[in-house]
Amino acid sequence: MEKTDDIQSCQNEHEEDIPTSSPFDFVMKQFQGKQSSPGKRKERPSAIKKFFRSFDFGKSEGKDRRETEETEINNSEADDQSEKQDLSVGDGLSHHISEAESPSGEQRFNQFMQKLGKKANSKNLDLNNCALSAADVTELASLLPFLPELEEINLSWNSCVGGTLKALTVHLHHVNLLKVLRLNNCRLTAEDVTSLGEAFEIVPQLEELDLSWNSNIGGKLSLLTKKLRKGCKIKLLKITDCNLTAKDGESLAEILNVIPKLEVLDLSINKHIGCSMKVIAQDLKNVPGLKELNLHMCGLKQDSLQGLDTALQHLAELRKLDISCNKEIGGGFKDSTAHLASLKNLEVLDLHQCCVTEEDMTVLSQVIPLLSSLQELNLSSNKNVGVSADPLLGRLRFLPKLKSVAISNCCLHEESFSSLAEAALHLPELEILDLSWNKCVGGNLKLLWGALKLATEIQVLRLSSCNLVAEDLVLLTLLMQDGHLARLRKLDLSYNNNISDEGNDYCQKSSDDFRWTHCRFANGGKWLGCANRGGWAV
Template sequence: MSADPLKDDIQSCQDKHEEDIPKSSPFDFAIKQFQGKRSSPGKRKEQPSAIKKFFRGFDFGQSEGKVRRKIEETEINNSGADDQSEKEDLSVEDGLSHLISEAESPSGEQRFNQFMQKLGKKPNSKNLDLNNCALSAADVTDLASLLPFLPELEEISLSWNGCVGGTLKALTVHLHHVNLLKVLRLNNCRLTAEDVTSLGEAFELVPQLEELDLSWNSNIGGKLSLLTKKIPKGCKIKLLKITDCNLTAKDGESLAEILNVIPNLQVLDLSINKHIGCSMKVIAQDLKNVPGLKELNLHMCGLKQDSLQGLDAALQHLAELRKLDISCNKEIGGGFKDSTAHLASLKNLEVLDLHQCCVTEEDMTVLSQVIPLLSSLQELNLSSNKNVGVSSDPLLGRLRFLPKLKSVAISNCGLGEESFSSLAEAALHLPELEILDLSWNKCVGGNLKLLLGALKLATEIQVLRLSSCNLVAEDLALLTLLTQDGHLARLRKLDLSYNNNISDEGWVVFCQGLAVFKELSELDVSLRPSSCRDCGTWFSELLAALTKLPALAELGMQRWVLSESQRKRLESFNQDNKRNIRFDC
């Protein structure tokens, strides 16, 4: 026994509790405790006894007070470590929960694909075509949230979705995510004044925008300035369409003001805004700021003679113009004699549309001198101008000087035999002619033979319209003969409607030769609305020919009366040949 009783007691106590003292170092023991907590979050492990803590940190040279303080400090430190460990455990749990949540939620691409699938559309990261999809306001909001995942988007088409109106701001505030956007189409979306304002504010977010189509939004009328005053200088807009938007004269002035900030403009369409004609002189004055303009559409804009004069003055600055449409402006009639000084300078003009402009005989005198000078002209529409046919000036005869003409429309022009003969003679010099519309000119009937030579040479002709021309059986026989000789081989559309004077014999001959029109896709043999007539003996010939015309997709037979057996044969033909030819009886 030791001489020191205190040491003996201590040694005895150590021996008694030796199994409670960890054999590893205090650091190793702490690591095991931490690992245990990590493996079982939230479950606290049993704490070591006070005697273990006492002996683990016991210094035999310390006094009893110091030993007591050591024990208290150890308990406090262990308690703090436990709290910190629990906090770390909770943090780890939260992080894992967050990662699991992200893994389970769909990606932006998946959301976009689901959105498009719901609307029955194929996803396209560059072209978002949602025309006529019955979009709701919620759909527009969903679409806006998807824009951050479409950085390559170049086209957005939301046309013919009325619910877009009033919700456009939800979309425009996110347009900065698609700053490569080049095309935005919002036709017939019922846009409101707020939408127009939002769109104007979004211009700076899409600096690459080149095409903007706002057509058929009637509420834009009177509010165009909400858009135009926001357009930044140097805007890259190349196409601007505001068709049928109820534009006012004030809107015209607002439009004129922005022409100097969109110098790259190539297409301007203001058609079917009958009040904008009052400001056309102002617009025309600023057209000089868009010298690269290639297409100007002013169809049904309420233009008057003074408007035409202002427009002609602007043409001297538009050397690049390819298309000029001033059709259906009846009040400009009589104004051409004073407003064509610069029209002849348009050497690049390819399309000139003057139909239904109430052109006078004096106008025809000027146009007969100017139009033949448009050496690049490919399409000419003079329809519904009665004085084209009765004028003594030889405009139609001078079309021979326009060998690039591909389309000539002279429907309802009151042609007489003399003017028709002039046209037939000029057509001999139009080898590239593809479309010829002579409808509603009664003199053609019985005189189609005058076009025989031209139709033989016109190897490219694809559309021939002869509606309401008083055609007779001889005219149909001529068409059949031409085709049998290898002419009109590319004819796709043939309109023979409203020619009630053709006899049953004439229809029989035509139907017997119909099978040679191998590329024909549309045929109209309807009668006038006030007429009603039996098909007679030619029905069987027609049905036999149809089986040899695989390209024929549309057949008009209005007012022709079919018997019950004839209807059944037609229905059987459609079913057996898997065709959907409409027979309107």
């Protein structure tokens, strides 16, 4: 009995020595029970463990407790430092592996161009009409740092460029050798124009800027021009069909004194800019090296023409002057040609569809023959050219360098046509002759017989809608058979309803010996055949 009591007493004493288990002990066991396996990185103390560290689970107070906390903190710091070292080593290894596997900048550029079906060129980036997306523009921008030798960028006819240009312009400092930037028909926005203006400072070598066919530029050109600084190297500036306003014209005039090296200025198809042409003309004196001035369909009026004529005295280097399709300047030539004759280097003069009057013709008959370097003359769609009594066409003989003469739809009559035929005898370098839509040519082509025999350089002959008859085609056939017109490549005889099938057949059979690239025959407005290289196809 005593033995039993003693055993029970020992058991009670032993149970008193065992601390009572608490819920906190259970939680701690879940987090502390698992030990780090050998060879593995020590686990970082959890937030829960740190939280419970502030509680006492049967441990001594005072010094022992502080020592325990300090030990745990030191262990935690050691674990953190060890983990950082492990991560650093891991990140370094990952970095080296990534560098080894990732493509170089050149490879990325080649892949980008290959994706777009283009051949990579480190100096010329031609992405014209490539259906670029906004993502493509962003990707291209990221590739610019790898193209330090880039000199030309062409993103024309990619509508998605609009609104995303800033992503590209902020990286243009990587291509500071850039000389050519073409952004035709890109739907540029006001923000794009502003970004482009800001980029002028980081592309100091830029020589050509083409922004044509971006209608949203209209009214916002100042966002671009006010960023230009004196000494700018731009030589070519094209802003064709951009819906420019009179205010834009004034902004353009202001920059002419900061781009002294300008050689080509194209403002064509901006119908409202004519209102500010007098202002622009006044500042053209600041670009004495200008070689090409295109003002086709710019809404010019007689006073605009007068201001332009005044500017011509400062443009001795001018090679091309296009003021065509400005109907309201008709009648203004008689007072605005004083300096036109001084353009001794002028090679191209385009006056088609300008409603030239008979008085204008009197003046032009005196001035045009003095343009000794003239190679191309277009007077088409000016009906008074043919009916005027002044012999302008006859005086073309004084321009032996003429290569192209266009007098389509000028209401020529037999006398004026005869004068032209005589002048053509003195034009040995003539390559293009356009007499279309002049009814008097029909039945009178024989007047050109002598000129066509001597025109050894003639390559293009246009006789569309000239009321030609079978005899005219016979004449052309004989010329070919005799070995003349050997260099003829294009012959347009369309819309000549009076030509009989017999005449067509005769001319077609004789064409087999000639290597024409293009020829039209028509009877009643219908196609009968087309001559091509090496033979005839019906």
